[in-house]
Amino acid sequence: MKKLRILFAITVLAVFLSNCTNKSDEYIDPRGTDYAGSESCIQCHQTQYDMALKSSHFRATAPALLGNVLGDFDKGNHTFIYDKNTKLAIEKRNDSLYQVLYKNGKEVEAHPFDIVFGAKHAQTSVYWRDGNTYELPISYYHSIKGWATSPGFPADKPYFDRMVVKDCYSCHASNASSRNVEQNSAEKNVMSMDVEDVIDPKTIVYGIDCERCHGPAKKHAEFHLKNPNVKVANSITSFKTLNKQQRLDACALCHGGNDGMKMKSRFDFKPGNNLSEFYRSTRSITDTATFDVHGNQFRLMAQSKCFINSEKMDCITCHNPHENASKNLASYSKICMSCHQSGIKHSDKTLKTMSGSLLASNCVECHMPKKSSGAIKFQLSDSKQLSNYILRTHKIGIYPAK
Numbered sequence: 001m002k003k004l005r006i007l008f009a010i011t012v013l014a015v016f017l018s019n020c021t022n023k024s025d026e027y028i029d030p031r032g033t034d035y036a037g038s039e040s041c042i043q044c045h046q047t048q049y050d051m052a053l054k055s056s057h058f059r060a061t062a063p064a065l066l067g068n069v070l071g072d073f074d075k076g077n078h079t080f081i082y083d084k085n086t087k088l089a090i091e092k093r094n095d096s097l098y099q100v101l102y103k104n105g106k107e108v109e110a111h112p113f114d115i116v117f118g119a120k121h122a123q124t125s126v127y128w129r130d131g132n133t134y135e136l137p138i139s140y141y142h143s144i145k146g147w148a149t150s151p152g153f154p155a156d157k158p159y160f161d162r163m164v165v166k167d168c169y170s171c172h173a174s175n176a177s178s179r180n181v182e183q184n185s186a187e188k189n190v191m192s193m194d195v196e197d198v199i200d201p202k203t204i205v206y207g208i209d210c211e212r213c214h215g216p217a218k219k220h221a222e223f224h225l226k227n228p229n230v231k232v233a234n235s236i237t238s239f240k241t242l243n244k245q246q247r248l249d250a251c252a253l254c255h256g257g258n259d260g261m262k263m264k265s266r267f268d269f270k271p272g273n274n275l276s277e278f279y280r281s282t283r284s285i286t287d288t289a290t291f292d293v294h295g296n297q298f299r300l301m302a303q304s305k306c307f308i309n310s311e312k313m314d315c316i317t318c319h320n321p322h323e324n325a326s327k328n329l330a331s332y333s334k335i336c337m338s339c340h341q342s343g344i345k346h347s348d349k350t351l352k353t354m355s356g357s358l359l360a361s362n363c364v365e366c367h368m369p370k371k372s373s374g375a376i377k378f379q380l381s382d383s384k385q386l387s388n389y390i391l392r393t394h395k396i397g398i399y400p401a402k
Contacts, residue, residue: 030203031175034216038209041217044224049210051323056120057208060172064113069097070123070140071147080138080147081382088138088158090147099125099136101158111136111160115206117172120324121391122376124150126164131198133164141378141389148378148387155379166199170266171254171295174212177203177267213250213321214238215270237271244314249275251315252298257281257291293391294373304396306339329364336363350401367396 029035042049052058062068071078071090078090089100091110100110111127113136118124122141126133137158139150149155153162169176176199211217220236227234239247250271260281269278281299291299298315301307318335319325326332337360346359359366372388379386 029211030177030205031211032216034218035211036216036218036221038211040221041210043221045210048322051320052210055323056118057321059119060117060208061169061204061206062116062119063206064097064116064125066092066095066097068116068119069113069125070116070119070142073097078147079381080149082156082158086158090138099138101160109160115204117164122389127160128201131200133199134160135162135164136160139378143390144380144387148380151376151378151389153378155381155383167262167266169199169204171258173207174205174209175203175267176205208254213271215272239271239316242272244312246272247314247316248298249273251321253279255295255315256298257296291395292373292375293371293393294375294389297394300393300395304394306396310339330361333361333363336367353401364392366399368392368394369399 027037027039029037038049038052059068066073073090073092080088082088085104087102089102091098091100097113098110099113101108111134113125114127115133116123116125121143122139124139125136127136135150135153137150137153137160138147140146141148153159166176166178178198178200205212215237217236220234223234224230239250242250252275253266253269256275256279260279262279264278266278269275291303293300301315307313315321318332340363344360350359354362369392370390371393373391376389377386378389
């Protein structure tokens with residue numbers, strides 16, 4: 001009997017320890033227990049996951065590991081010259097990268113790359129200080145295959161005090177939460193608990209992940225793992241089930257401008273929600289306002305006759321959100337031609353520059369030309385000239401021939 005009691009006790013202890021181990025190994029998403037994490041999608045959606053992993057959405061933010069930072073740091077000169085006495089060098093120190101300020105050949109201050117923003121067109125970086133992140137003064141641009149001033153930074157004086165607040169993460173990450181900070185009140189000589197808009201690094205979910213666009217997936221994953229023969233999506237938001245405005249709102253959350261009044265945190269937005277409850281623009285999208293090509297894709301598209309006259313056209317008419325925009329412009333022309341097969345009339349002047357058949361396979365180049373961004377400009381090292389950040393406009397229209 002005594003042996004049985006000992007055996008029972010050992011069994012109970014083993015089960016307890018096993019459960020503790022399983023719970024500690026189980027993924028806990030910072031957004032809450034309804035979330036499963038994007039890796040849970042791999043088992044059933046390997047193709048979509050592999051595409052998304054390489055996309056600009058997924059790489060909108062990332063830890064600044066060497067493999068995530070643009071630029072080759074094993075060769076070349078990564079130095080930005082402000083004046084004859086002042087320079088900023090990008091240096092590899094052990095397994096980390098730093099932007100190091102030198103004055104008259106002496107190191108003044110150095111800040112690490114902690115988080116990178118962007119990967120497709122350009123990449124800027126931030127470092128942590130006192131619970132907040134601050135943008136580094138030099139960024140990498142694909143267009144010049146090198147380094148220049150971060151957007152809005154001067155080329156004659158380096159500084160490291162531009163705070164990247166939590167709201168900036170709402171379009172570059174899937175989560176970032178504040179935390180409570182204990183502050184010592186010198187006047188009252190007591191400890192007080194105040195809430196500050198500082199970011200808890202443990203709450204950041206980098207990039208735009210699967211659940212940012214499809215909603216919490218814990219119940220969905222559990223259901224389909226238990227019921228693999230059920231092919232209709234359960235407990236998840238499929239864009240096929242959303243109406244046109246809901247699909248547009250999901251994209252316009254981050255691609256509809258950033259100059260309006262914020263009603264709620266964009267992190268609280270779930271697919272299917274009404275964007276007007278979270279964000280209210282001060283300008284009508286259908287008026288003649290000029291929107292910058294950076295971050296205003298939806299509002300530019302909404303001014304286009306193609307969009308206004310179409311009952312079905314939305315962002316995913318042309319884009320697969322799981323992958324980057326195609327570089328094959330002819331693929332977009334096929335989409336254009338699905339509605340414009342008849343009635344295409346190019347002027348004689350236009351036809352002289354290119355045949356009708358070639359024009360029909362290059363709609364985007366003429367009707368959605370690349371434009372300079374007024375919001376993002378940068379300067380090269382030891383130069384006073386501003387360089388333009390070029391992006392393709394989403395306002396579909398007839399533009400004067402160059």
